[in-house]
Amino acid sequence: xxxxxxxxxxxxxxxxxxxxxxxxxxxxxxxxxxxxxxxxxxxxxxxxxxxxxxxxxxxxxxxxxxxxxxxxxxxxxxxxxxxxxxxxxxxxxxxxxxxxxxxxxxxxxxxxxxxxxxxxxxx
Ligand code: DGP
Numbered sequence: 001x002x003x004x005x006x007x008x009x010x011x012x013x014x015x016x017x018x019x020x021x022x023x024x025x026x027x028x029x030x031x032x033x034x035x036x037x038x039x040x041x042x043x044x045x046x047x048x049x050x051x052x053x054x055x056x057x058x059x060x061x062x063x064x065x066x067x068x069x070x071x072x073x074x075x076x077x078x079x080x081x082x083x084x085x086x087x088x089x090x091x092x093x094x095x096x097x098x099x100x101x102x103x104x105x106x107x108x109x110x111x112x113x114x115x116x117x118x119x120x121x122x123x
Contacts, residue, residue, distance in 0.1 A: 011045075011102050012104055021034070022034040027073050029066050032077045045106045050066055051104075054095065058070070089109075
């Protein structure tokens with residue numbers, strides 16, 4: 001599948017400094033910032049600096065250095081946010097069925113409270 005990246009998505013604008021964000025951590029290959037609509041006491045979004053739509057796009061086309069840099073940033077955010085001991089959830093939504101709102105790869109790091117089961121049962 002060919003991945004079509006929209007350079008005008010909100011997170012691309014954040015990376016270009018066109019929209020403000022509350023940065024938690026930044027490295028050569030990643031930026032982590034607080035979610036605008038937090039769903040738990042800790043809710044941080046970790047994004048790669050490269051133009052990747054989703055996790056499958058990233059893991060198929062990013063360089064080894066980008067992948068390592070991004071994954072290390074996730075670990076760093078967990079350490080900085082203090083969620084390792086009590087636990088957290090890392091979520092990356094993709095595409096229509098994944099209900100992805102912003103088409104730039106992001107991993108939600110959510111913690112600070114019990115998050116219950118991963119998926120709500122279908123009614
Ligand atoms: P998703 O559904 O996985 O694509 O989640 C997108 C998340 O991005 C959602 O939790 C809200 C957050 N979000 C949307 N717009 C902004 C923004 O302008 N700034 C920040 N910090 N977060 C945003």
